[in-house]
Amino acid sequence: MSETIRILVVDDEPDVEGLITQRFRRSIRKGEMEFVFACDGVEALELLDQDASVAMVLSDINMPRMDGLSLLAHLNELHQDLKTVVVSAYGDLGNIRTAMNRGAFDFVTKPIEFSDLETTIQKTLAYLKEFKELQRQRNEAEMARAALSRYFSPNVVKALSDTSEGLKPGGERREATFLFTDLTxxxxxxxxxEPDVIVELLNSYIDGVARIIFAHDGTVMKVIGDAMQATFGAPIDQPSHAADAVACALEIDQFTEEYCAKWKSKGVNLGSTRIGVNTGEAIIGNFGGDSFFDYTAYGDAVNVAARLESANKVLGTRICVSESTVKQIDNFGGRPVGKLRLAGKSGSVTAYEPLSDTQISALDLQAYCEAHELLAAGDVGARQAFAVLVGKMSDDPLTLFHLQRSLAGALDVEIDLSVK
Known part of the structure; x- marks a missing residue:
């Protein structure tokens, strides 16, 4: 059943209500139209304050208390969605011109030709219908934009909003950098x-990490509990995706350390955030069909990033990135970890630990790299080199990890993490 259109007629002539009702009786009986009446602008505004269902106003100009021109001024201020058609005599073109300048949608002249009035009403209602449809589409677009902003950075949201190509169903194979996090x-x-503490803690943590990802033009693909998966380089091109992902990882690490310290002061002990980063090709796109939307990525490159995140548990590091990522970054700041044998991989993945400027200045990076080269060459001198480093940097887990391995007889950088 179609919606009944409610029209407010504002006129002080006593016979107008009867004439309107008689002329549009068929539309009224069918429930297509419904008319309400006011004798002047004051009564019209009172009625509109109580009745939000009125779609349009048909108003005379010359009326007591408040004339049609004054009513128009109030309607433009208080009821901007309404469309008003003014009624005036042929000889009153000045008032008609003023009414149109004040926002009247159309006009009819007195004496009223009801066929003209009916045509004008239908034209106004057709415009209102089109206007409401455009408004609905705009609201849906704003809702979609708000939804996108929860997953994509502002730059990505803008790019997706500007084109219909960005998030079409289906996927494509493309190179990107993938980042996984997990709060230990x-x-x-x-x-x-207590649940209320967990809710507050988790919400602020996820919000903080997501903001950092967005600041580096990353895309949040999944949030599972405290763990997050992000992609750099999709759905829009991002030439610096590898560097952006590593910079993002370092900022997340700094954020988490400060975040954990804040909560520790409240008596809540949190662990660090472990992060894995890898660059490679994957199939990225929309999966799930019409009833379910999941923008995600599939492929070995994604799995390796997840495995590197887990590798931190054994290595004692907080961030672990692959060689494929490091090769795309000019002046990479960090140190080699080793060649990792990961679950599901036939070969090894050369891994690195990225370091901030502060971390680099606190470590004897040159001595570490020299000790690592000795270990890679199978030189027994690596044991002594790492022992000396542990003496200098007793709180460096990665150095201690290599020392313990070398003391156990493993004089190489082949680290088997394929079995949990």
Missing amino acids: GFTHLVENT
């Missing part, structure tokens, strides 16, 4: 902490 100790915390 969170599962244990959930089991031993």
